[in-house]
Amino acid sequence: MADRPDGAAQQGGNRPKLALHVPEPKFRPGDTVDFSHLQIPEAGKQPRPDETCDPKDMHELAFGLVRVLGEDNKAHGPWDPKLDPDTLRKMLGHMAMTRAFDERMFRGQRQGKTSFYMKCTGEEATSVAASMALAADDMVFPSYRQQGILIQRGYPMIEMINQIYSNKGDKLKGRQLPIMYSSREHSFFTISGNLATQTPQAVGWAMASAIKGDSRIAATWVGEGSTAEGDFHSACTFATVYHAPVILNVINNQWAISSFSGFAGAERTTFAARALGYGLAGLRVDGNDALACFAAEQWAANRARANAGPTLIEFFTYRAEGHSTSDDPSGYRSAQERSEWPLGDPITRLKDHLIAIGEWDEARQEKMDLEAAELVKATTKEAEANGILGHGLHHPFRTMFEDVFEELPWHLKEQSEQAIREREIKFPGGLEL
Amino acid sequence: MIEAINDALAVSMERDPNVVVMGEDVGYFGGVFRCTAGLQEKFGKTRVFDTPISECGIIAVAVGMGAYGLRPVPEIQFADYIYPGLDQLISEAARLRYRSAGEYIAPMTVRSPFGGGIFGGQTHSQSPEAIFTHVSGLKTVIPSTPYDAKGLLISAIEDNDPVIFFEPKRIYNGPFSGYYDKPAQPWKKFDASVVPEGYYKIPLGKARLAAEGEQLTILAYGTMVHVVEAVCREKGVEADILDLRTLVPLDIEAIEASVEKTGRCLIVHEATRTSGFGAELSALVTERCFYHLEAPVVRVTGFDTPYPHSLEWAYFPGPVRIGEALDKILSE
Ligand SMILES: Cc1ncc(C[n+]2csc(CCOP(=O)(O)OP(=O)(O)O)c2C)c(N)n1
Numbered sequence: 001m002a003d004r005p006d007g008a009a010q011q012g013g014n015r016p017k018l019a020l021h022v023p024e025p026k027f028r029p030g031d032t033v034d035f036s037h038l039q040i041p042e043a044g045k046q047p048r049p050d051e052t053c054d055p056k057d058m059h060e061l062a063f064g065l066v067r068v069l070g071e072d073n074k075a076h077g078p079w080d081p082k083l084d085p086d087t088l089r090k091m092l093g094h095m096a097m098t099r100a101f102d103e104r105m106f107r108g109q110r111q112g113k114t115s116f117y118m119k120c121t122g123e124e125a126t127s128v129a130a131s132m133a134l135a136a137d138d139m140v141f142p143s144y145r146q147q148g149i150l151i152q153r154g155y156p157m158i159e160m161i162n163q164i165y166s167n168k169g170d171k172l173k174g175r176q177l178p179i180m181y182s183s184r185e186h187s188f189f190t191i192s193g194n195l196a197t198q199t200p201q202a203v204g205w206a207m208a209s210a211i212k213g214d215s216r217i218a219a220t221w222v223g224e225g226s227t228a229e230g231d232f233h234s235a236c237t238f239a240t241v242y243h244a245p246v247i248l249n250v251i252n253n254q255w256a257i258s259s260f261s262g263f264a265g266a267e268r269t270t271f272a273a274r275a276l277g278y279g280l281a282g283l284r285v286d287g288n289d290a291l292a293c294f295a296a297e298q299w300a301a302n303r304a305r306a307n308a309g310p311t312l313i314e315f316f317t318y319r320a321e322g323h324s325t326s327d328d329p330s331g332y333r334s335a336q337e338r339s340e341w342p343l344g345d346p347i348t349r350l351k352d353h354l355i356a357i358g359e360w361d362e363a364r365q366e367k368m369d370l371e372a373a374e375l376v377k378a379t380t381k382e383a384e385a386n387g388i389l390g391h392g393l394h395h396p397f398r399t400m401f402e403d404v405f406e407e408l409p410w411h412l413k414e415q416s417e418q419a420i421r422e423r424e425i426k427f428p429g430g431l432e433l
Numbered sequence: 434m435i436e437a438i439n440d441a442l443a444v445s446m447e448r449d450p451n452v453v454v455m456g457e458d459v460g461y462f463g464g465v466f467r468c469t470a471g472l473q474e475k476f477g478k479t480r481v482f483d484t485p486i487s488e489c490g491i492i493a494v495a496v497g498m499g500a501y502g503l504r505p506v507p508e509i510q511f512a513d514y515i516y517p518g519l520d521q522l523i524s525e526a527a528r529l530r531y532r533s534a535g536e537y538i539a540p541m542t543v544r545s546p547f548g549g550g551i552f553g554g555q556t557h558s559q560s561p562e563a564i565f566t567h568v569s570g571l572k573t574v575i576p577s578t579p580y581d582a583k584g585l586l587i588s589a590i591e592d593n594d595p596v597i598f599f600e601p602k603r604i605y606n607g608p609f610s611g612y613y614d615k616p617a618q619p620w621k622k623f624d625a626s627v628v629p630e631g632y633y634k635i636p637l638g639k640a641r642l643a644a645e646g647e648q649l650t651i652l653a654y655g656t657m658v659h660v661v662e663a664v665c666r667e668k669g670v671e672a673d674i675l676d677l678r679t680l681v682p683l684d685i686e687a688i689e690a691s692v693e694k695t696g697r698c699l700i701v702h703e704a705t706r707t708s709g710f711g712a713e714l715s716a717l718v719t720e721r722c723f724y725h726l727e728a729p730v731v732r733v734t735g736f737d738t739p740y741p742h743s744l745e746w747a748y749f750p751g752p753v754r755i756g757e758a759l760d761k762i763l764s765e
């Protein structure tokens with residue numbers, strides 16, 4: 001072995017041999033799944049401290065699991081946000097719409113209409129319910145699995161599909177990977193493919209809002225796997241140092257592509273507990289309980305708005321589908337995991353709650369699901385009229401050189417002219433300039 | 434030059450309440466080079482403040498602030514420490530406008546002292562400008578006089594694109610002839626140190642003709658402009674010395690005009706040679722002015738080693754290396 005002078009290796013002969021620990025998930029393909037090791041506390045039993053409390057008094061909440069919906073499908077305890085039935089139905093509707101959208105877009109990718117898609121199946125509450133707890137003009141810095149926010153904020157669905165198809169209606173001019181939306185009008189930050197970069201940016205936005213004496217806060221979403229990135233730790237440091245009005249949402253869906261959460265450190269502590277070392281408020285929440293998701297985000301938003309500081313929320317959930325259309329999870333995890341997941345499905349749970357309180361029924365649910373599917377289908381058709389990926393070049397070549405800088409410098413002007421010259425040879429179909 | 438930079442910051446902050454200055458030690462203390470001295474007192478703690486030692490965080494937070502509508506001017510204490518913030522510069526700041534089709538911009542100016550000649554060792558002497566010129570969407574600015582530093586910095590802060598503003602720290606306090614054993618002269622002895630009060634701008638993308646001559650064209654920036662001037666004076670060489678001032682956008686017209694006039698081109702920079710910005714300049718001159726050239730384009734640069742502490746004067750592309758190159762190019 002390297003590094004040691006001759007003979008030195010023997011000196012440690014009596015010492016115990018060191019061993020490296022490489023995390024391994026509990027279940028692999030073919031394994032029988034048993035989630036009994038997960039501690040799922042009873043709904044309603046978690047204390048709800050005042051929003052302005054000291055993070056030091058929140059240890060328990062960083063290790064526990066805030067839950068509202070119980071086995072009886074009723075809402076329990078101090079975290080019950082006491083939403084009226086209309087709001088609950090709206091929440092359910094956005095979540096169902098998100099799922100219908102995912103289904104159709106996934107299919108579109110399989111049909112070759114686009115190159116790529118990412119579902120958020122099983123995680124709908126962490127975007128929809130959480131964003132319902134924010135004001136419409138609070139700024140969100142999402143990752144790629146928060147399409148629910150756009151749906152909740154009423155962003156036109158056709159814009160989403162145009163973006164996914166990179167067609168001529170795509171207002172991002174066909175430059176971004178499908179699902180990497182941007183909408184300034186909806187206070188939705190442009191999504192980056194580089195993981196976790198948005199988290200310290202959200203803190204910067206929140207700091208700016210505070211510098212200006214604004215009342216808007218910022219929130220960011222990041223996968224549990226990505227919390228291992230340095231950017232996330234910069235975000236936590238800046239958030240706590242400047243007491244920034246920001247919410248750091250960590251979506252712990254157990255898997256980062258094929259790496260289980262243990263590779264981000266989950267074997268040792270919770271993701272919410274990361275907050276404690278920074279002096280941030282930390283909440284660990286049942287991410288499949290839409291009411292708990294709403295309540296936690298609302299608590300954090302109230303805290304931020306009251307200048308009482310930032311919050312890190314871990315939403316404990318499960319990625320029910322593959323990572324993306326390029327991923328086949330049957331190659332690395334037990335197929336049983338999804339059905340055995342002890343926290344159920346967020347849409348089913350919210351639906352059952354509405355039924356339990358006498359505000360909903362299966363027939364209405366069926367009708368709603370059908371309508372959602374129909375709307376997505378019709379909007380897809382409409383978007384297809386603008387073209388699909390790979391069928392024609394939808395954007396004039398010169399647009400490729402726009403927006404690199406505010407003004408086109410000489411070297412890009414020259415390169416743009418070249419691209420236009422080449423077009424006749426490469427694409428004899430005759431395309432617009 | 435330090436006072437000029439300080440002045441540019443103060444002028445910009447006075448004119449635009451959205452300009453904020455941040456970085457390690459920049460607040461109460463005024464920065465390790467004192468470039469931000471007095472600003473916090475004048476503009477308050479929410480517009481001029483210290484940050485954690487996290488270059489990634491500093492740049493990222495500036496991106497978020499830019500998206501909000503502020504014009505952050507983050508300082509990276511030494512250019513050598515910009516690397517932890519590189520991803521935020523390369524993948525985020527530089528591409529925000531493009532990826533959002535103009536919805537979001539990052540109008541920030543990252544200031545950072547760069548270059549060697551101050552016994553700073555490997556980690557306080559680097560010239561990483563080429564990394565940034567390689568990134569689409571970033572502008573790179575390098576002043577060489579106090580007058581330029583103020584005018585260029587004000588332009589950079591007002592620019593809606595992210596700008597890397599590298600300050601040649603060897604000449605913070607006065608121009609430098611390139612002789613390690615000759616003390617630098619204080620700026621106040623030179624015309625270029627005369628900095629008008631108040632607001633003025635020098636446009637990005639325009640080079641400065643620092644000297645005029647018929648024998649050859651020398652392309653340089655930062656500290657090397659002064660070294661080249663001194664060597665030419667000493668050797669009696671009459672050169673067009675073009676101080677590029679901004680590497681992106683580059684003043685290609687000025688370069689072409691001068692090389693077409695003189696027929697010879699020498700490029701001088703302090704950064705390491707391989708894939709340095711000199712390679713880009715050399716390629717451009719060869720592509721565009723080939724039929725006017727009477728000799729091959731020559732580069733004088735630092736060596737392809739890290740900046741060695743005790744041997745920094747062996748590394749530095751000083752009068753000997755430049756003199757040799759001049760002899761070669763003029764004899765062809
Ligand atoms: C900086 C960076 N490294 C690697 C990748 C490739 N990558 C894309 S998604 C992903 C997994 C992310 O997992 P997690 O953060 O848990 O989020 P999830 O996909 O589970 O929602 C990886 C490694 C990337 N996009 N960016």
